[in-house]
Amino acid sequence: MSTDPKPTPDPHFTSDAPDPSSSGRRLPPLEDETQVCYIGATRVHRGRDEMAQTTDRRLLEWVDPGDDARRSERTMRDSWRVLRIQSEFVAGFDAMSQVGQAVTVFGSARLDPASDEYRLAVAVGKALGEAGYAVITGGGPGAMEAANRGAWDVGAQSIGLNIELPFEQHINQWVDLGMNFRYFFVRKTMFVKYAQAFVCLPGGFGTLDELFEALTLVQTKKVVRFPIVLVGRDHWTGLVDWMRDVLLARKMISPDDLDLLHIVDDPEEAVAIITAAGQAATR
Numbered sequence: 001m002s003t004d005p006k007p008t009p010d011p012h013f014t015s016d017a018p019d020p021s022s023s024g025r026r027l028p029p030l031e032d033e034t035q036v037c038y039i040g041a042t043r044v045h046r047g048r049d050e051m052a053q054t055t056d057r058r059l060l061e062w063v064d065p066g067d068d069a070r071r072s073e074r075t076m077r078d079s080w081r082v083l084r085i086q087s088e089f090v091a092g093f094d095a096m097s098q099v100g101q102a103v104t105v106f107g108s109a110r111l112d113p114a115s116d117e118y119r120l121a122v123a124v125g126k127a128l129g130e131a132g133y134a135v136i137t138g139g140g141p142g143a144m145e146a147a148n149r150g151a152w153d154v155g156a157q158s159i160g161l162n163i164e165l166p167f168e169q170h171i172n173q174w175v176d177l178g179m180n181f182r183y184f185f186v187r188k189t190m191f192v193k194y195a196q197a198f199v200c201l202p203g204g205f206g207t208l209d210e211l212f213e214a215l216t217l218v219q220t221k222k223v224v225r226f227p228i229v230l231v232g233r234d235h236w237t238g239l240v241d242w243m244r245d246v247l248l249a250r251k252m253i254s255p256d257d258l259d260l261l262h263i264v265d266d267p268e269e270a271v272a273i274i275t276a277a278g279q280a281a282t283r
Ligand SMILES: C/C(=C\CNc1ncnc2c1ncn2[C@@H]1O[C@H](COP(=O)(O)O)[C@@H](O)[C@H]1O)CO
Pocket: 105, 106, 107, 108, 109, 110, 137, 138, 139, 140, 141, 144, 162, 163, 165, 169, 202, 203, 204, 205, 206, 207, 208, 210
């Protein structure tokens, strides 16, 4: 490690790529993949101290209202950011424009490939692919990889919309159309815009975030005829019970809102719900 004092960042540098003035030296050869990350579509070699930075984090960074210099620097950077955000939307719309009927599948990034849940996710990808749907996922490991793999196995289009994270992140090998996004909200737009339904496999915070965003969009009629299918009763029943016992009981949701969710165990049942909603929409 260099012991040189850290140079002052160049205030005119407006890119989200690493500030060149902050290193001034070449990093040593790659020791392992944790020194690599993606900034949007670009693969970069970063020092470990830089790895925690992501584009989303820089966008959302709080700046002390008393720090006039940093506030004005941020204003300038944010103005440029808008162009980068715009370009990410353009690239996403271009890449996805040829996608036909598709379903977005969410689920845990942490599934063990030897687990029953991973096998269930493969079966969901296969069943959707056999029914003629392209499968869109977050492009990462676990349930995403498994659903892409199922789609790939049956020759269906397999799409992975990956996100820049503060550690090395690969698009899984079962993706035939892949993109790497800097901004979560741009990527989320693609998940909804190009799908006719969502399937949520067992998952944690990321999956819950995606589920609740979808629910809010359907509840507020921002998207219509958009089934949301929760696969895995064991995993989801407790959550839906809580919605009924707490949210509905306290009148924070209406009875119809619970009908927006379908809980199943069987991938074929999930596909039947999605296909039926598609047929109703074309009548
Ligand atoms: C934590 C691990 C990998 C993280 N990699 C991810 N790659 C792509 N998308 C991801 C990743 N992690 C979360 N997501 C998104 O959230 C959902 C899963 O989150 P959960 O908290 O695991 O339920 C998923 O649908 C993605 O869209 C392991 O090495």
